[in-house]
Amino acid sequence: MKEKKAEKQKYALVTGGSRGIGRAVCIQLAKDLDYQILINYNSNKAAAEETLKLVEEAGGKGELLPFSVTDAEAVKSALDNWHQTHENDIIEVIVNNAGITQDGMFMWMKYEDWSKVIDTSLNGFFNVTNHLIQKLLVNKYGRVINMVSVSGLKGTPGQTNYSAAKGAVIGATKALAQEIAKRNVTVNAVAPGFIRTDMTNDLDEKELKRMIPANRFGEAEEVAHVVSFLASKKSGYITGEVININGGIYS
Structure with a gap:
């Protein structure tokens, strides 16, 4: 008797998936779509394990995949090892969510604060997506979703580095989308405004919400719903787009 071929398992990779918007995205994808979730993290293993637990509680399955998106060799090694142990499986969805802020006025900005932010958002996008795009x-199918920001669209004072990084990813999103649309691979960006996460904990919400027409910060789950839609088959004719989730702030 012939052995039955193992069914190809499909995966969604979420970089920076251990906390905040990344965690919400992992959980939402597990709820909505038939993907196993690859939860990437850099150093906080406990937070990543908590995300995995929440994914499983939502009825999904997942794995942890540690690497720093800024380290091209580490990305290559981790993904190559993963493919060796998952020979018949495929990563169909890439959510480039990893990002950091190092805020400060440009005139006093240190080079390392500039390069760290660019490295994580922009080079991180390149390192992960470039390595997986051929597959x-x-x-002839795939979804690439890049987490950008209102800062990348309108610029935010005190965030010249972050605005530059996210603005660059927006340009890359639009260009890559045109290169690969014929292959049924879409590339889109999601641009959150002020979202209640660890990254915004130190902000004065009471003061800032006055400039938001919706008069509140957004929730990570609201961003995750949009990512989940873009990761689904329903979004096949949307590519090269930047979708704003910012409560009406000019962008």
């Missing part, structure tokens, strides 16, 4: 093209 999506051969497969």
Whole structure:
């Protein structure tokens, strides 16, 4: 008797998936779509394990995949090892969510605060997506979703580095979308405004919400719903877009 071929398992990779918006995205994808979730993290293993537990509680399955998106060799090694142990499986969805802020006025900004932010958002996008893109093209299906920001669209004072990084990813999103649309691979960006997460804990919410027409900060789950839609088959004719989730702030 012939052995039955193992069914190909499909995965969604979320970089920076251990906390905040990344965690909400992992949980939402597990709820909505038939993907196992690859939860990438850099150093906070406990937070990543908590995300995995929440994914499983939501009825999904997942794995932890530690690497720093800024380290091209580490990205290559981690993904190559993963493919070796998952020979028949495929990563169909890439959510480039990893990002950091190092805020400060440009005139006093240190080079390391500039390069760290650019490295994480922009080079992180390149390192992960460039390594996986060929498999999506051969497969003739895929979704690339880049987490950007209102800062990348309108610029935010005190965040010249972050605005530059996210603005660059927006440009890359639009260009790459046109390169690979014929292969049924879409590339879109999601641009949150002020979202209640660890990253915004130190902000004066009471003061800032006055400039938001919706008069409140957003929730990570609201961002995750949009990412989940873009990761689904329903979004096949949307590519090269930047979708704002900012409560009406000019962008």
